[in-house]
Amino acid sequence: MRLVRPGAANLRSLLAAAATLFVVLASAAADDPYAPARVEMVRTIEEIANAASGGATPRVLDARVLDAMRRVPRHDFVPADLKDQAYEDRPLPIGYGQTISQPYIVALMTDLLRLPPGGRALEIGTGSGYQAAVLAALGYEVYTIEIVPALAEQAAARLVATGFGAVEVRQGDGFFGWPDKAPFDGIVVTAASPQIPPPLLEQLKPGGRMVIPVGAAFLVQQLMLVEKLPDGTIRTDALLPVAFVPLTRQE
Numbered sequence: 001m002r003l004v005r006p007g008a009a010n011l012r013s014l015l016a017a018a019a020t021l022f023v024v025l026a027s028a029a030a031d032d033p034y035a036p037a038r039v040e041m042v043r044t045i046e047e048i049a050n051a052a053s054g055g056a057t058p059r060v061l062d063a064r065v066l067d068a069m070r071r072v073p074r075h076d077f078v079p080a081d082l083k084d085q086a087y088e089d090r091p092l093p094i095g096y097g098q099t100i101s102q103p104y105i106v107a108l109m110t111d112l113l114r115l116p117p118g119g120r121a122l123e124i125g126t127g128s129g130y131q132a133a134v135l136a137a138l139g140y141e142v143y144t145i146e147i148v149p150a151l152a153e154q155a156a157a158r159l160v161a162t163g164f165g166a167v168e169v170r171q172g173d174g175f176f177g178w179p180d181k182a183p184f185d186g187i188v189v190t191a192a193s194p195q196i197p198p199p200l201l202e203q204l205k206p207g208g209r210m211v212i213p214v215g216a217a218f219l220v221q222q223l224m225l226v227e228k229l230p231d232g233t234i235r236t237d238a239l240l241p242v243a244f245v246p247l248t249r250q251e
């Protein structure tokens, strides 16, 4: 039998192990110094959901959605000079007169889609790419369309850099949807439209859901939940007032 005595050599290796552990822990925190702020952001989202819910608006958001919001680095989807505000519960400018949506609204819209596991989602209005990343973090197959070419390019690059490169980004007018990839289990429109675009209704699977802000540009719109029932009947529900940038049209 061999006895290990706490001699100088052992002390040295103990110290070395402690130092290694310190470096590992410190670098984990350095990898993601925003993690605590993200946890706090999700706590705020849960509080707002609790206070604001009524009618069809869920009181308790799906734990999987909240978990995805805890994982997606929102600070990587905002301009560099706004990173310190990335986890405040409000929209932020992303250039070209556009915004990244308020985190609570992203959580709510994602929750309302109630996509089946591995389901196929279409987003209209890629913007920063954040909403698409949240959907991808939930394991969905995500297609997203952005009308501003520079935003589409930046979002595609950002999605690759953050590990969500499986998201397919296309530049174009989302009013027409993505017929080649239809039908979709869920469609999320993140720009306000005066009407529900008929091509999007067509591209929704029976049993599928669409979430869309409907109303005039620059005024308050209604966030609508649109359901295509298994027999093809359309049911709509106005959920809450929201303020989105307008859905513009390609000339």
Ligand code: SAH
Pocket: 098, 099, 100, 101, 124, 125, 126, 127, 128, 129, 130, 131, 132, 145, 146, 147, 148, 151, 172, 173, 174, 175, 190, 191, 245, 246, 247, 248, 249, 250
């Ligand atoms: N979902 C985004 C926020 C979007 S802001 C995010 O997570 O960051 C709305 C976006 O819709 C803007 O980037 C705007 O350029 C885009 N948009 C407006 N009209 C559009 C259209 N017809 N088709 C596709 N995108 C459109």
